[in-house]
Amino acid sequence: MLRVKRVEIQGFKSFCDRTEMRFHGSGIAAIVGPNGCGKSNLSDAISWVLGEQSARTLRGTRMEDVIFAGTKDRKPVGMASVTITMVDPRPVSSGNGQPGDGGSSPEEITITRRLFRSGESEYLINGKTARLRDIQDLFMGTGLGPESYAIIEQGRIGQILSSKPQDRRAIIEEAAGVSKFKTKRRLAEAKLESAKQNLTRVFDILDEVSRQVNSLKRQAAKARRYDEYRADMVAQLRRVVTGRFRTLEREAAKAALDLNVTTQEFQQLTAGVQERDQEH
Numbered sequence: 001m002l003r004v005k006r007v008e009i010q011g012f013k014s015f016c017d018r019t020e021m022r023f024h025g026s027g028i029a030a031i032v033g034p035n036g037c038g039k040s041n042l043s044d045a046i047s048w049v050l051g052e053q054s055a056r057t058l059r060g061t062r063m064e065d066v067i068f069a070g071t072k073d074r075k076p077v078g079m080a081s082v083t084i085t086m087v088d089p090r091p092v093s094s095g096n097g098q099p100g101d102g103g104s105s106p107e108e109i110t111i112t113r114r115l116f117r118s119g120e121s122e123y124l125i126n127g128k129t130a131r132l133r134d135i136q137d138l139f140m141g142t143g144l145g146p147e148s149y150a151i152i153e154q155g156r157i158g159q160i161l162s163s164k165p166q167d168r169r170a171i172i173e174e175a176a177g178v179s180k181f182k183t184k185r186r187l188a189e190a191k192l193e194s195a196k197q198n199l200t201r202v203f204d205i206l207d208e209v210s211r212q213v214n215s216l217k218r219q220a221a222k223a224r225r226y227d228e229y230r231a232d233m234v235a236q237l238r239r240v241v242t243g244r245f246r247t248l249e250r251e252a253a254k255a256a257l258d259l260n261v262t263t264q265e266f267q268q269l270t271a272g273v274q275e276r277d278q279e280h
Contacts, residue, residue, distance in 0.1 A: 002139075004029075004046075005108065006085040011077040012048070013041040016068045049082040049113045051135050067117060083112040111135060140180040 004023050009015040015038060023029045031039050044058045048066060055063045070076030088107045112124040123130045125138065173179045 002086040002088055005087045008083040009045050011068045011080040012045050012066055012082050014038045016074055045082045046084060049084050049111055050139060051132055064117060067115060078117050079114055081114045083110060085110045140183060
């Protein structure tokens with residue numbers, strides 16, 4: 001069971017300057033004061049740092065309304081910051097690991113939330129940057145956090161009594177610690193549904209790839225047949241060209257032989273004609 005130990009507020013609603021409140025002991029702490037001194041703002045600050053996301057619940061219209069807006073004597077600030085330190089009274093061993101030894105000490109958890117006028121916000125757990133989901137998971141089932149039974153503002157009792165049975169059941173389940181497991185179950189079901197959808201998309205992609213693979217196989221077979229036909233055609237063409245070359249080579253050799261014979265006959269005839277011319 002976590003207990004509030006310290007709350008630091010700066011720039012949140014009416015808390016312009018850094019204000020620190022410490023809660024000692026394990027009993028009931030009462031905050032009293034005149035109207036307008038900031039009692040409700042303290043409750044809003046605790047709800048806000050625990051992850052409240054509704055500006056209406058914080059009695060505003062926009063989330064930026066929680067930042068100190070200034071007065072006639074004070075300028076507005078640019079950031080609202082709330083830090084809450086909670087302690088688990090159960091001892092946590094810091095020595096040899098055995099509970100209840102002399103080195104045991106309570107465990108502290110520090111949550112910080114900051115909001116800037118630019119709209120940027122940040123969460124920190126023990127000084128380290130965190131997400132809103134991390135804070136919600138941290139306090140899930142403990143009764144803390146927004147829409148829980150740990151913080152009851154004005155009119156909350158009447159709202160619970162007049163609410164629907166489903167809403168009252170949610171509060172009872174939060175108090176019994178059941179809501180944590182229901183939330184985990186819902187997240188697990190959402191992940192399972194997402195996994196099913198991803199699996200369906202994978203099967204669709206697999207079918208498409210299978211069709212493409214079959215088409216590529218047919219194209220590859222055609223390419224192989226083309227290469228075989230082209231290799232056979234080139235071989236046949238080489239044989240035809242080789243045979244044609246040899247035929248032309250033989251014909252050229254025969255033509256050269258005939259040309260030599262014809263040349264010799266021509267020379268003989270020419271010599272005979274010259275001899276006859278000389279005789280006459």
